[in-house]
Amino acid sequence: MKRQETRMIDRTLLEVVRRNPKADRLELLQLCKGLTGLGADLLEIDSQVLGKLVELPAESQFLMHIGKASELAACSEQGIRCCSLSAVLLNDRTLMETIRKQGMKAFVDLHAADEKELSELKVPGLPVHVDQIRIFGLDQAVDASWVMLVENLAKQLNVSIGICPGNRFFNATAIALEAVMAGLSHVTVSFAGYGGDHGLACTEEVLVAMETLHKPDTSKTFHALPAVSRCLSDATGIRIAEDKPVIGSGIFHYESGIHAAGIEKAAETYEPFAPELVGQSRKLHLGKHSGRKAVERKLIELGISCSEWEPEELLERIRKKSIELKRSLKDEEIRLVIGR
C-alpha cells in the first residue's frame, strides 16, 4: 500500500501555543514526548513555541515555521535543520541565502482548496536549494484524484510535495490517508485535529488507520494515546468527546444485544481494532438494548446466582429502569432492580 515512507509532520505544538499563549512549558514538553513517541517524524514549532520550551528535547526532531530572517539564528543554536515558510518569503533574499548557508531543508507553503485550484497553482520560482513544497487546504477535494495532480506537479517542478489538509468539510483525515497511501513526501497533521481554521487531519486517526488497513508484520501499539489526549486537554482546556474516533473514552463501550453477543464470541465482529491497540479497554453496559446473555454475564460478574431469576423478567425490569433513567444502569442500580 505505501510506496515510500511518508514523513509525518505534527503541528499540534504550534497550534496549541497560537491559541493558548499561556500554555505551560511542562505541559508542552509532555506533548513533545508523547507526539514523538507516537511516531511523529517532525514537530512543527515557531518562535513562540521555542520561547516557551527554551531548550528542545533531544529525542524529538523539529520543523521551525519562519516568519522572518532573524528567527533562523535560533534554528542554528538549537540544531533545527528544517524550516517552513510562506511562499511570499521567497522574495526575501537575505532569508533565502541564510537558509542556504545554514544547509537547512525548507518547506514552502502554498494553498489550494480543490483540484481546480491545484491544477491552476502558480508556483513561484524556487531557489535551487529548496526542494520541498507543502500544500495547505484541499478541503474541497472530494476524491483521490488530487493525488495525481500533486504527483504531476512534483515531477514538473522536480520537487517533493506534501500536504496539510484542512477539515472544513470533514475530510481531512481521508485526504491525509490518501497522501500516505500514495507515498507522498510528507503529510502534516495535528493531534485530535486541533487547530487550523476548521481543524486539521487527526494524527491518531491517520496512524491507526495505517496500522489497521496496512496490517504490517511488526505491530505498532499506541498505548500512549490516552496520555497524549490528557496532555492536550491540560494544555488547552478542551474536552475530548467520548465518541471521538480512536481516542474517545466511550468508543469501546457497548450494550446492544446483537453487538454484545458478537463481541463475546469474537471481538473483531464489531471492532475495527482491539481497544488494547489504543490503550483502552472494553466496557459492557446493561440497559434498554441489552440481551439475555449480557444480563447473565453481568449477574456472574456481580456474584449473583442466575438460577434464581427468570432472565426474560429480569431483562424487562432492566430495560424499564433504563428507559426511566434514559441511560444504562450502574452496578448498584442493577442490584436494586434485583432486590439485592
Next chain:
Amino acid sequence: MKIRIVDTTLRDGEQRAGTALGEKDKLKIARLLDSLEIFQIEAGIPAMGGEEKRSICRMRELGLKSRISTWNRIHTGDIRHSADCRPDIVHLSAPVSDIQIRRKLDKDRNWVLQNVKRTVCYAKERGFEVTLGLEDASRADFRFLIQVIATAFLEGVDRIRYADTVGILYRKRLYEEIKGIRDKLAVQVEMHAHNDLGMAVANSIAAVKAGAEFIDCTIGGIGERAGNCNFLQFLEAARGCLGVFHGTDMEAFRETQNEILAIMAPAR
C-alpha cells in the same frame, strides 16, 4: 444529483451504549426529524418488543411526511413484529462478511442466501417495500456480496444498504465498491458509514460520487463506538463539495439538532 437522507438516530443512534429512549421521547424526536425533511426515519427494532415496539407502532399515527422503516434480522419472526407496526419499509439486515457469518452466527454463506430469499419473499408477500442491508459489507468477499444482492434483486428488492459496519473504509476503495455494485446490478444504493477512523462523512460523500442516492445519518453522529455519519456535517460537506442542499436553513437545522440531543440526554 438527488440525495435522500435515511435517519437512523432512533435505531443505530440509540444503540450507542448508555442511550435509552421511551415512547414519548421517540415520538417527539420523530416529529423533529420529520421537520428536517428527512426522507426516511429508521424507527427502531420492533422485535425488541415492549416499549420499543409500542413506540414504533404509534409513529404511524403522527402522519409524518418522512417514510417510516423498521430494522429486522433475516428472520421471519422479526418481520411479524414489524408487520404489527405497519411501517412503510421493512429493512432486512443480512451479515455478509465471513467474520460475521461464521464467527458471530456460526453459519455459512448458503444459509445467508437461503434466508435472504426466504425473508424477502415473506415480507414482499405481506405487501411491504423491502430494502436489504449488507452488514459488514466492507469486509465481505465482493463476489459473495454481488450474489446476495442478486438474490434479493430477483425477489423484488431494488435498494440495498452498503454498511461499513466497523468503519474501516477509505474513499477510493468505497468508491470502487459502490461503483462495482452499480455496474453489475440495477439497484439503488444506500450508504451506511461508521466513524471509527474519522471518515464517515468523507466516505458518504464518496458514496454519492459513486452513485449512491441514499445516505444514512444520525443526529450528532451518535451511534455505536465512534458513531455514524453526522447529519449536519454531511449536509455541510455536501453543500461545500457537491453543490447541493443550498436551500437548507442550516441555522434552523442546528437548533432542531440541539433539541433532539437535549431530549436524548440522560435524566438528571
